[in-house]
Amino acid sequence: MKFVDEFRSSELAQRLVHSIRHHSTRRARFMEFCGGHTVTIMKHGIRQLLPSTIEMLSGPGCPVCVTDNADLDKAIALARVPRVILTTFGDMLKVPGSRASLQEARAAGADVRIVYSTLDALQIARDNPARPVVFLGIGFETTAPTVAASVLQADQEGVHNYHVLSLHKLCPPVIKTLLDSGEVRLHGLICPGHVSAVIGSNAWEFISRDYGIPCVVSGFEPLDVLQCVHMLVSQVERSESRVEIAYRRGVRPEGNRRALELMDRVFEACPARWRGMGSVPATGLRFREAYRRFDAESAFDFDPGPTLEPKGCICGEVLRAVRTPRDCQLFGKACTPASPVGPCMVSSEGSCAAYYLYGGVE
Amino acid sequence: MSDRIIMAHGSGGKLAHELIEKTFLGALSNPLLARLDDSAVLDCKGRLAFTTDSYVVKPIFFPGGDIGRLAVCGTVNDLAMSGAVPLYLSLAFIIEEGLLRDDLNRILASIQATSREADVQIVTGDTKVVDRGSADRLFINTAGLGLIPDGVDISGSNARPGDKVILSGTIGDHGIAVLSQREGLSFSTALGSDCAPLNGLVAEMIRASQRIHALRDPTRGGLATTLNEIAAQSKVSIRIEEEKIPVRDEVRGACEMLGLDPLYVANEGKLVAMVAPGDAEVVLARMRRNAYGREASIIGEVQPDHPGRVVMKTRIGASRIVDMLVGDPLPRIC
Numbered sequence: 001m002k003f004v005d006e007f008r009s010s011e012l013a014q015r016l017v018h019s020i021r022h023h024s025t026r027r028a029r030f031m032e033f034c035g036g037h038t039v040t041i042m043k044h045g046i047r048q049l050l051p052s053t054i055e056m057l058s059g060p061g062c063p064v065c066v067t068d069n070a071d072l073d074k075a076i077a078l079a080r081v082p083r084v085i086l087t088t089f090g091d092m093l094k095v096p097g098s099r100a101s102l103q104e105a106r107a108a109g110a111d112v113r114i115v116y117s118t119l120d121a122l123q124i125a126r127d128n129p130a131r132p133v134v135f136l137g138i139g140f141e142t143t144a145p146t147v148a149a150s151v152l153q154a155d156q157e158g159v160h161n162y163h164v165l166s167l168h169k170l171c172p173p174v175i176k177t178l179l180d181s182g183e184v185r186l187h188g189l190i191c192p193g194h195v196s197a198v199i200g201s202n203a204w205e206f207i208s209r210d211y212g213i214p215c216v217v218s219g220f221e222p223l224d225v226l227q228c229v230h231m232l233v234s235q236v237e238r239s240e241s242r243v244e245i246a247y248r249r250g251v252r253p254e255g256n257r258r259a260l261e262l263m264d265r266v267f268e269a270c271p272a273r274w275r276g277m278g279s280v281p282a283t284g285l286r287f288r289e290a291y292r293r294f295d296a297e298s299a300f301d302f303d304p305g306p307t308l309e310p311k312g313c314i315c316g317e318v319l320r321a322v323r324t325p326r327d328c329q330l331f332g333k334a335c336t337p338a339s340p341v342g343p344c345m346v347s348s349e350g351s352c353a354a355y356y357l358y359g360g361v362e
Numbered sequence: 363m364s365d366r367i368i369m370a371h372g373s374g375g376k377l378a379h380e381l382i383e384k385t386f387l388g389a390l391s392n393p394l395l396a397r398l399d400d401s402a403v404l405d406c407k408g409r410l411a412f413t414t415d416s417y418v419v420k421p422i423f424f425p426g427g428d429i430g431r432l433a434v435c436g437t438v439n440d441l442a443m444s445g446a447v448p449l450y451l452s453l454a455f456i457i458e459e460g461l462l463r464d465d466l467n468r469i470l471a472s473i474q475a476t477s478r479e480a481d482v483q484i485v486t487g488d489t490k491v492v493d494r495g496s497a498d499r500l501f502i503n504t505a506g507l508g509l510i511p512d513g514v515d516i517s518g519s520n521a522r523p524g525d526k527v528i529l530s531g532t533i534g535d536h537g538i539a540v541l542s543q544r545e546g547l548s549f550s551t552a553l554g555s556d557c558a559p560l561n562g563l564v565a566e567m568i569r570a571s572q573r574i575h576a577l578r579d580p581t582r583g584g585l586a587t588t589l590n591e592i593a594a595q596s597k598v599s600i601r602i603e604e605e606k607i608p609v610r611d612e613v614r615g616a617c618e619m620l621g622l623d624p625l626y627v628a629n630e631g632k633l634v635a636m637v638a639p640g641d642a643e644v645v646l647a648r649m650r651r652n653a654y655g656r657e658a659s660i661i662g663e664v665q666p667d668h669p670g671r672v673v674m675k676t677r678i679g680a681s682r683i684v685d686m687l688v689g690d691p692l693p694r695i696c
Contacts, residue, residue: 008677008678009677010605010677010678010679013677013678013679014678014679017678017679042682043676043682044676044677044678044680044682045676045678045679045680045681045682046678046680047680048680048681049678049679049680116620222676222677222678223678226678336688337688338688348621356685357683357685358682358683359682359683
């Protein structure tokens with residue numbers, strides 16, 4: 001098993017596609033919550049293979065994209081605080097805030113460093129004891145436990161110059177908000193694979209139970225997504241709504257208890273600002289009292305300035321799945337991956353970037 | 363004698379002369395270089411190809427190569443992609459003070475070995491030493507001259523509808539081998555860079571067919587960017603098949619882990635050729651007999667519609683656009 005080739009077999013894919021076409025008779029609208037799924041779908045051309053009965057919508061599951069400009073401005077302002085080393089995952093570097101991106105702040109002299117893990121950020125803090133090191137904590141339940149682990153490690157070792165700007169976000173409650181808004185009607189939800197590896201598939205039960213929407217957790221290879229669509233179609237055709245897992249090699253119903261414990265020890269739920277949705281209660285994570293000294297927001301004095309939104313950008317509506325990237329006047333013209341206006345065009349998991357890079361064939 | 367290069371080695375004075383005569387000439391000597399005049403005087407008749415490139419790879423030693431081998435191969439390959447027979451190279455060093463002499467000697471030995479393999483001569487050179495922090499250990503610039511044989515007309519704008527697209531081997535080896543050594547990212551892999559001079563391979567291809575229309579080495583920006591360049595220059599579209607593009611398991615695994623696409627990862631010892639359909643099999647067979655073309659395969663075809671577009675048939679049977687690389691590929695969050 002190589003865990004890649006097996007999930008891209010063209011023969012198995014053809015069989016699944018054939019079976020989906022055969023079984024699907026009712027019109028159904030499915031949302032892939034996760035940006036990673038959007039990329040898989042666009043990159044492998046999965047939409048072209050599905051029957052016309054199935055409509056696919058891209059959801060808000062890209063942590064870079066949903067980060068509000070006001071929060072991005074905070075990160076950029078923190079990077080400009082003298083002596084601060086701002087550490088971040090690579091995705092964030094190019095995202096434009098109200099006036100600049102971290103990349104531009106870096107070019108202007110800020111010390112912004114790309115890390116591949118929170119433990120790398122912690123190592124930078126150990127190596128530079130006289131300088132404050134801030135980790136830009138952006139991500140969903142997948143990322144938050146690793147950030148919590150770095151905080152606990154820093155606490156244990158007495159690394160006092162390590163801080164986190166916690167902009168983490170939680171997935172299940174934001175889906176609830178989307179569904180409650182009534183803007184989007186769904187017949188099936190492709191639940192995020194990596195998030196579910198942490199929170200467990202049980203976390204989606206309320207959607208199938210309270211909203212009558214079939215939920216299937218999917219992996220990120222083309223066969224995973226096709227199998228997931230197949231399972232959703234089967235539920236739709238039988239008028240069922242259950243939570244199923246099409247990603248058993250990664251996800252269990254109860255999730256990863258250890259990761260959840262870590263997250264819960266360090267963080268507590270709080271309201272969070274989502275691009276296009278405003279402040280949504282209980283969808284963010286802030287430091288619990290015992291760990292608040294690690295909170296970058298209270299540790300430094302900085303002014304992010306007034307928040308500006310890019311004119312004409314519909315990233316907010318794209319994230320709420322009420323419009324698609326192609327509905328945007330800027331798409332592919334004023335806004336491209338080379339000179340992005342909104343974050344959905346920058347992030348490797350952003351819908352606009354996926355449509356731009358892989359879309360557009362016949 | 364100091365075991366490191368110091369500022370005085372670039373001063374033009376005694377230490378500089380000693381460095382040139384002992385270290386550089388010692389490693390690279392040939393009659394043209396040994397004259398030490400202000401310029402090399404060369405005898406050439408015919409159509410010349412002329413190119414230059416600067417090498418700033420970090421780290422300067424990486425699995426499968428080093429900055430010296432890269433500096434020779436990169437320029438030799440640029441000449442070869444015009445169908446030229448590479449003959450002469452210039453070699454300019456910008457050294458950050460403090461570079462270990464041993465490292466310099468290793469790199470010079472590698473340059474000598476690679477230029478011998480590529481059958482080119484280093485005929486002129488320059489050395490500068492800059493303060494610590496003004497360069498990153500060592501930068502190298504090479505320029506190259508080559509002669510284009512009569513009847514050879516190879517250019518990125520010559521691809522024609524119907525041409526077969528031949529790729530000389532696996533993609534992404536160089537980029538992933540270098541990335542695996544980067545600070546903060548080091549992962550262990552048995553993979554080495556594919557860094558190699560391709561002029562021998564190109565010469566054999568040209569002997570096999572007069573109808574090689576375009577050649578290019580997919581370096582930075584990877585295969586995807588190179589194909590886009592050719593499609594735009596030749597005003598054609600290129601259709602490739604994902605399943606036919608060879609990628610090593612190590613490269614695919616690393617790309618999955620880092621969120622990169624092998625189509626955009628750099629190569630330093632691969633080429634793509636657009637060859638008239640009738641000659642494609644002959645060229646392919648000849649390539650496979652060369653050490654640097656053993657895994658060559660036909661990966662697609664040139665088409666007349668949608669000029670400038672590159673489309674790939676995915677493994678699962680759908681199609682998608684393959685765009686140019688935009689910016690630097692950055693690893694993803696989740």
